[in-house]
Amino acid sequence: MYRIVKKRELAENVDEFVIEAPEIAQKAKPGQFVIIRxxxxxxxxxxxxxxxxxxxxxxxxxxxxxxxxTFHLSCFEEEHIIPDVVGPLGKPTHIEKWGHVVCIGGGLGxxxxxxIAQGVKEAGNEITTIMGFRRKDLVFWExxxxxxxxxVIVTTNxxxxxxxxxxxxxxxxxxxxxxxxxxxxxxxxxPMMKAVAELTKKYEIPTVASLNPIxxxxxxxxxxxxxxxxxxxxxxxxxxPEFDAHKVDFDELxxxxxxxxxxxxxxxxxxxxxxxxxxxx
Amino acid sequence: MGKKEIKKERIPVxxxxxxxxxxxxxxxxxxxxxxxxxxEAKRCIQCPTAPCVEGCPVRVPIPQFIxxxxxxxxxxxxxxxxxxxxxxxxxxxxxxxxxxCEKVCVIGKIGQPVNIGGLEAFAGDYEARMGSEKIEKAExxxxxxxxxxxxxxxITCAVDLAKLGHSVTIFExxxxxxxxxxYGIPEFRLPNEIVHRELEALKELGVEIKLxxxxxxxxxxxxxxxxxxxxxxxxxxxxxxxxxxxGLNLNGVYSANEFLTRxxxxxxYRFPEYDTPVFAGKRLAVIGGGNTAMDVARTAKRLKGVxxxxxxxxxxxxxxxxRVEEIHHAKEEGVIFKTLTNPVxxxxxxxxxxxxxxxxxxxxxxDESGRRRPVPIEGSNFVIDVETVVLAIGxxxxxxxMEGVEGLEIGKWGQIIVDPETCQTSxxxxxxxxxxxxxxxxxxxxxxxxxxxxxxxxxYLLEK
Ligand SMILES: Cc1cc2nc3c(=O)[nH]c(=O)nc-3n(C[C@H](O)[C@H](O)[C@H](O)COP(=O)(O)OP(=O)(O)OC[C@H]3O[C@@H](n4cnc5c(N)ncnc54)[C@H](O)[C@@H]3O)c2cc1C
Ligand SMILES: Cc1cc2nc3c(=O)[nH]c(=O)nc-3n(C[C@H](O)[C@H](O)[C@H](O)COP(=O)(O)OP(=O)(O)OC[C@H]3O[C@@H](n4cnc5c(N)ncnc54)[C@H](O)[C@@H]3O)c2cc1C
Ligand code: SF4
Ligand code: SF4
Ligand code: FES
Ligand SMILES: [Mg+2]
Numbered sequence: 001m002y003r004i005v006k007k008r009e010l011a012e013n014v015d016e017f018v019i020e021a022p023e024i025a026q027k028a029k030p031g032q033f034v035i036i037r038x039x040x041x042x043x044x045x046x047x048x049x050x051x052x053x054x055x056x057x058x059x060x061x062x063x064x065x066x067x068x069x070t071f072h073l074s075c076f077e078e079e080h081i082i083p084d085v086v087g088p089l090g091k092p093t094h095i096e097k098w099g100h101v102v103c104i105g106g107g108l109g110x111x112x113x114x115x116i117a118q119g120v121k122e123a124g125n126e127i128t129t130i131m132g133f134r135r136k137d138l139v140f141w142e143x144x145x146x147x148x149x150x151x152v153i154v155t156t157n158x159x160x161x162x163x164x165x166x167x168x169x170x171x172x173x174x175x176x177x178x179x180x181x182x183x184x185x186x187x188x189x190x191p192m193m194k195a196v197a198e199l200t201k202k203y204e205i206p207t208v209a210s211l212n213p214i215x216x217x218x219x220x221x222x223x224x225x226x227x228x229x230x231x232x233x234x235x236x237x238x239x240x241p242e243f244d245a246h247k248v249d250f251d252e253l254x255x256x257x258x259x260x261x262x263x264x265x266x267x268x269x270x271x272x273x274x275x276x277x278x279x280x281x
Numbered sequence: 282m283g284k285k286e287i288k289k290e291r292i293p294v295x296x297x298x299x300x301x302x303x304x305x306x307x308x309x310x311x312x313x314x315x316x317x318x319x320x321e322a323k324r325c326i327q328c329p330t331a332p333c334v335e336g337c338p339v340r341v342p343i344p345q346f347i348x349x350x351x352x353x354x355x356x357x358x359x360x361x362x363x364x365x366x367x368x369x370x371x372x373x374x375x376x377x378x379x380x381x382c383e384k385v386c387v388i389g390k391i392g393q394p395v396n397i398g399g400l401e402a403f404a405g406d407y408e409a410r411m412g413s414e415k416i417e418k419a420e421x422x423x424x425x426x427x428x429x430x431x432x433x434x435x436i437t438c439a440v441d442l443a444k445l446g447h448s449v450t451i452f453e454x455x456x457x458x459x460x461x462x463x464y465g466i467p468e469f470r471l472p473n474e475i476v477h478r479e480l481e482a483l484k485e486l487g488v489e490i491k492l493x494x495x496x497x498x499x500x501x502x503x504x505x506x507x508x509x510x511x512x513x514x515x516x517x518x519x520x521x522x523x524x525x526x527x528g529l530n531l532n533g534v535y536s537a538n539e540f541l542t543r544x545x546x547x548x549x550y551r552f553p554e555y556d557t558p559v560f561a562g563k564r565l566a567v568i569g570g571g572n573t574a575m576d577v578a579r580t581a582k583r584l585k586g587v588x589x590x591x592x593x594x595x596x597x598x599x600x601x602x603x604r605v606e607e608i609h610h611a612k613e614e615g616v617i618f619k620t621l622t623n624p625v626x627x628x629x630x631x632x633x634x635x636x637x638x639x640x641x642x643x644x645x646x647x648d649e650s651g652r653r654r655p656v657p658i659e660g661s662n663f664v665i666d667v668e669t670v671v672l673a674i675g676x677x678x679x680x681x682x683m684e685g686v687e688g689l690e691i692g693k694w695g696q697i698i699v700d701p702e703t704c705q706t707s708x709x710x711x712x713x714x715x716x717x718x719x720x721x722x723x724x725x726x727x728x729x730x731x732x733x734x735x736x737x738x739x740x741y742l743l744e745k
Contacts, residue, residue: 023499023500024499027499041551041555043558044547069556083456084493087499088498088499217455217542219454219495219679220519220679221519221542222536227530233525233529238681252530252632256632258632262560266553267556
């Protein structure tokens with residue numbers, strides 16, 4: 001079980017894994033995630049189900065290497081067995097026929113955005129996708145998003161590809177051009193989601209954000225994933241991970257993501273020192 | 282037994298000294314040696330009425346097994362216990378005996394009650410060292426039972442049903458089986474090795490444990506009902522209650538579940554050898570006065586870098602629901618008790634916890650529960666400086682298992698309602714027991730429910 005069927009590098013420090021998990025593939029809905037543990041001494045980390053194939057019994061995960069566990073995972077090649085994969089967790093995205101939906105993904109935020117866009121399209125919506133990256137060589141899955149969207153706008157911070165600027169610049173331009181937007185769905189780095197939410201609030205465009213707080217069990221048992229939404233404490237793993245972006249306390253989320261920073265840095269340093277021998281840095 | 286003089290004091294169970302044991306997570310109690318066990322067993326006067334048995338929720342034949350120990354027949358003693366309680370090594374360690382079997386022990390009227398728990402653990406451990414006997418199984422019945430949760434409730438029900446020849450599959454949400462026995466109760470009180478031993482016995486009986494399967498998500502209860510002939514829900518009470526005061530979401534504020542899961546289940550005390558981190562700071566406070574609070578405090582004491590650990594409890598020590606032994610051990614290990622104290626606000630600086638504003642309490646008239654209600658003393662606010670705080674103020678059933686289920690009767694605080702005689706829920710073929718029907722309870726209560734449910738399920742399957 002949980003065999004890595006396919007693996008490829010999508011961009012610098014971003015890997016795509018196709019994993020055998022038939023039960024999860026059957027059940028997975030847009031917006032949901034899994035929690036994996038990659039070794040006996042490993043930690044539990046949440047990853048979004050970016051795509052599923054119920055027929056072949058596989059799910060696709062996109063992983064950005066940021067610390068010990070994600071770097072370690074990137075050492076695993078095809079046919080390797082991941083000991084623990086549990087899911088699908090979290091509430092599926094609430095999807096309606098809204099009209100014109102703008103899906104905004106920054107970097108790894110494309111994992112939820114891709115699956116959500118599939119559902120949004122199936123519901124008969126028109127989709128504009130804005131995908132933001134730092135530079136040209138970090139762009140991935142543009143082809144996949146083009147298949148799902150009526151229009152795709154790629155932004156890069158340095159202008160090396162697509163539109164120069166941030167996803168919010170692209171969104172602002174759509175608004176300025178008078179494009180009618182009925183719904184915005186966003187996922188990615190928290191400061192990006194916060195900026196999107198601030199912008200759409202100004203124009204009163206309903207907006208949903210997919211949050212990524214620290215999680216342990218993913219079933220509502222530990223409360224590590226607490227976020228404040230509309231002044232209320234929510235457990236993102238069972239009440240979310242998607243919430244009304246205009247009501248989320250993003251600053252608190254940014255702060256909470258730092259809770260283990262010092263220890264995480266130590267773990268990564270130690271891992272890179274002894275290393276698993278796969279040759280990756 | 283006649284005129285022999287009764288020893289008033291119990292034979293103490295050898296323990297590791299506090300200074301030594303707070304340096305690691307190894308078991309605090311060393312357990313009786315055979316000689317000490319025999320000596321303690323001889324304190325039992327074999328009362329014909331055996332009030333102790335009435336005090337035990339599963340009616341362990343206490344005088345009989347103690348007599349066997351007194352005669353040096355340790356393996357037989359363990360088998361005697363196992364007629365009613367399949368987990369003697371576990372219950373002997375974690376049962377609140379002072380409220381159950383030992384509370385009503387006759388010797389307790391003139392001195393200290395017989396150490397029934399200590400003897401039970403001794404017998405269980407002794408038998409395990411000798412190699413447990415092969416468990417007998419009835420002919421396969423062809424009936425399939427699904428069990429949700431692998432805590433003491435799930436384990437017990439699985440054993441009983443498998444012995445009766447039914448095919449049993451346990452579904453567990455986490456990556457390890459054992460429930461609270463593994464992720465909650467720390468190793469220094471209940472070594473994981475003991476829990477693993479009992480789980481091995483399950484495998485020998487042919488029980489399949491499916492890990493990483495969240496009922497309500499990976500599979501629904503409805504699917505289980507379609508695929509199996511009966512279902513037993515023993516999903517526990519894993520939903521932590523949060524204290525809704527200012528600063529709850531500051532960095533450094535944990536639920537007991539998160540803290541204990543990180544340390545016990547994920548091995549954070551061995552970080553960075555194990556990947557899961559836990560940040561505890563120099564000073565840590567636990568809020569609450571139950572077993573969970575004591576476990577957190579004693580766990581924290583054993584973490585690197587932690588210097589001071591406080592227990593903050595709004596009533597006085599007398600009202601603490603924790604076991605007396607736990608309170609005693611916590612004190613020995615240097616945990617500082619701040620009773621009649623209630624937190625009113627978590628104080629932060631740049632998003633990190635810096636202290637807890639507390640108010641002193643006094644006890645007023647007894648309330649409906651008979652306990653004296655604590656009331657704040659106005660103007661008595663003060664601050665305790667800490668880097669971390671762990672909330673251990675109780676927990677309720679996790680609703681995830683009931684997701685998408687219709688017709689399951691649920692109580693006010695989320696508990697599944699059952700017929701107390703059979704543990705049958707409002708859904709046909711679905712039974713439930715343990716913490717999911719009581720809120721927080723005890724290991725032995727969960728086991729008692731499970732045995733009741735197993736008998737009822739067996740009957741239901743035969744009639745079906
Ligand atoms: C619902 C959800 C979906 C996610 N989906 C994806 C995805 O599809 N692709 C992807 O690359 N990342 C995803 N993440 C983030 C991913 O879980 C973290 O990047 C990963 O846990 C980092 O682990 P590490 O050991 O490599 O890095 P570390 O160095 O340990 O951590 C780096 C940072 O990641 C965050 N983090 C650490 N541990 C956890 C944890 N247990 N849970 C959540 N965040 C943590 C913290 O902010 C931390 O500072 C998702 C997170 C959530 C909550
Ligand atoms: C820290 C702590 C200390 C304690 N100390 C003592 C003590 O000293 N003595 C004592 O008698 N009692 C003690 N208790 C209470 C005791 O542990 C519980 O009463 C007992 O474990 C309940 O057993 P259970 O089988 O009902 O549930 P649990 O032991 O809670 O097991 C439930 C299992 O079900 C799993 N599960 C939950 N939902 C799902 C789902 N949807 N799908 C699949 N699996 C699921 C959980 O992951 C868990 O493994 C303590 C509790 C805690 C938290
Ligand atoms: S199971 Fe618990 S209550 Fe019953 S005899 Fe043993 S220790 Fe006492
Ligand atoms: S009440 Fe005490 S002395 Fe009497 S049989 Fe039970 S354990 Fe022995
Ligand atoms: S991750 Fe534990 S409650 Fe959400
Ligand atoms: Mg990590």
